[in-house]
Amino acid sequence: MRFSCVVFFLAACCLCTAHSAEISTAASTIICAPDQPGRAAGIHAGDLNIFHSASLPAHEIRELAWLVIAISAAIFVVVEGVLIWSIIRFRKSEHTAGDPVQVFGSNPIELAWTIIPCIIVFVLALATVRTIREVELESPPAGALAVDVIGHQWWWEYRLPGAVPGSTVVTANELIAPVGRPVWLSLRSADVIHSWWVPRLAGKTDLIPNHVNHTWFQAEQEGTYLGQCAEYCGTQHANMLLRVRVVSAEAFDAWIHAQLQPTAIDASVATGRAHFLQLACMNCHTIDGVSSGGFGPNLTHLMSRETIGAGVAPLNPQTLRAWIDDPQNLKEGCNMPSLKLDPAQLDSVVAYLLTLK
Ligand code: HEC
Ligand SMILES: [Cu+2]
Numbered sequence: 001m002r003f004s005c006v007v008f009f010l011a012a013c014c015l016c017t018a019h020s021a022e023i024s025t026a027a028s029t030i031i032c033a034p035d036q037p038g039r040a041a042g043i044h045a046g047d048l049n050i051f052h053s054a055s056l057p058a059h060e061i062r063e064l065a066w067l068v069i070a071i072s073a074a075i076f077v078v079v080e081g082v083l084i085w086s087i088i089r090f091r092k093s094e095h096t097a098g099d100p101v102q103v104f105g106s107n108p109i110e111l112a113w114t115i116i117p118c119i120i121v122f123v124l125a126l127a128t129v130r131t132i133r134e135v136e137l138e139s140p141p142a143g144a145l146a147v148d149v150i151g152h153q154w155w156w157e158y159r160l161p162g163a164v165p166g167s168t169v170v171t172a173n174e175l176i177a178p179v180g181r182p183v184w185l186s187l188r189s190a191d192v193i194h195s196w197w198v199p200r201l202a203g204k205t206d207l208i209p210n211h212v213n214h215t216w217f218q219a220e221q222e223g224t225y226l227g228q229c230a231e232y233c234g235t236q237h238a239n240m241l242l243r244v245r246v247v248s249a250e251a252f253d254a255w256i257h258a259q260l261q262p263t264a265i266d267a268s269v270a271t272g273r274a275h276f277l278q279l280a281c282m283n284c285h286t287i288d289g290v291s292s293g294g295f296g297p298n299l300t301h302l303m304s305r306e307t308i309g310a311g312v313a314p315l316n317p318q319t320l321r322a323w324i325d326d327p328q329n330l331k332e333g334c335n336m337p338s339l340k341l342d343p344a345q346l347d348s349v350v351a352y353l354l355t356l357k
Contacts, residue, residue: 048199048226055201055217057135064131071120135203137216140184147175149187151194151207153335154236155297155310169259172297173310174243178252182218192234198227198242206231219246235333241311263288263300264355272352275345296336302356321350
């Protein structure tokens with residue numbers, strides 16, 4: 001009975017996972033809505049299914065999951081089969097007299113149900129250790145793109161230090177990665193423990209303050225892969241979404257090139273820029289050559305992103321305005337205060353940010 005409980009538990013977990021994937025699908029259709037034609041091409045909207053793996057480590061994890069499910073299913077069938085057979089075969093009838101044969105302390109039975117579970121546990125342990133060794137590499141795979149990931153309450157900072165020698169690309173919430181090339185992630189946290197989890201690309205890896213963890217993936221197809229912070233990290237944990245856009249090598253180079261362009265300077269939005277510097281914005285946000293705050297996301301190329309607030313809404317002029325007007329409306333409890341801009345200030349700051357391509 002113990003095994004069948006485990007199997008029932010596993011089945012219940014599977015159902016719950018499937019259910020929560022559905023819920024996330026509903027949530028991510030919002031953030032996946034293409035606000036520009038053509039942008040959403042290749043999105044596997046809300047696909048958080050580990051069985052749809054699209055990267056080497058994710059394949060390994062999927063195979064291990066299938067092995068565990070297969071063994072559990074076999075145990076379920078055997079145990080439930082014996083149970084049902086016994087219920088029918090030994091049911092009480094007119095012909096039964098007295099107690100059935102007592103097998104308490106039977107050596108063969110005791111040995112069987114000690115040794116068989118030991119073998120099963122041993123097989124599962126070996127398979128798990130093998131998978132861990134293949135998924136957790138000691139050092140970056142050859143030719144890997146190095147990416148530093150820093151978890152913040154409740155957004156992600158990405159730094160690509162070696163993409164172009166001598167300069168570091170800094171961005172937030174959306175990682176752009178080349179298809180077919182290994183990506184080596186070095187993860188740490190600026191505050192509490194977070195967990196980087198894009199189910200189709202790799203397993204969960206924790207981001208821990210004062211400690212660097214590593215993980216990697218190698219995406220096989222272009223497209224947008226979604227994920228979620230997988231370690232409860234405070235009020236807006238549920239809106240700490242992950243978004244990895246896997247693109248061709250040429251598109252990746254073009255993106256890097258665009259990210260390394262100096263900040264756009266547009267004379268027509270000088271007022272907005274001035275407001276950005278006068279209001280507290282500059283203390284928390286970096287715009288290269290303008291301000292150097294490190295508490296919030298880097299805004300130098302803000303408009304190259306698809307979403308705002310770590311996936312809480314698609315990024316467009318309306319959501320940007322709503323965000324700056326009061327971020328607490330879109331993402332209650334987030335660490336950007338409402339600065340109570342008057343409408344003129346708001347318009348000019350939004351106009352300025354919209355030029356940061
Ligand atoms: C106290 C620090 C702080 C101040 C002041 C501040 N911000 Fe923020 N800002 C943040 C944080 C933290 C986030 C990330 C919130 C999240 O996603 O949970 C953020 C997010 C943003 C975003 C979304 C970025 C993205 O990629 O999702 C924009 C745009 C932004 N801030 C603009 C501004 C502007 C304009 C001002 C000034 C009117 C300002 N911020 C003032 C801390 C601050
Ligand atoms: Cu988190």
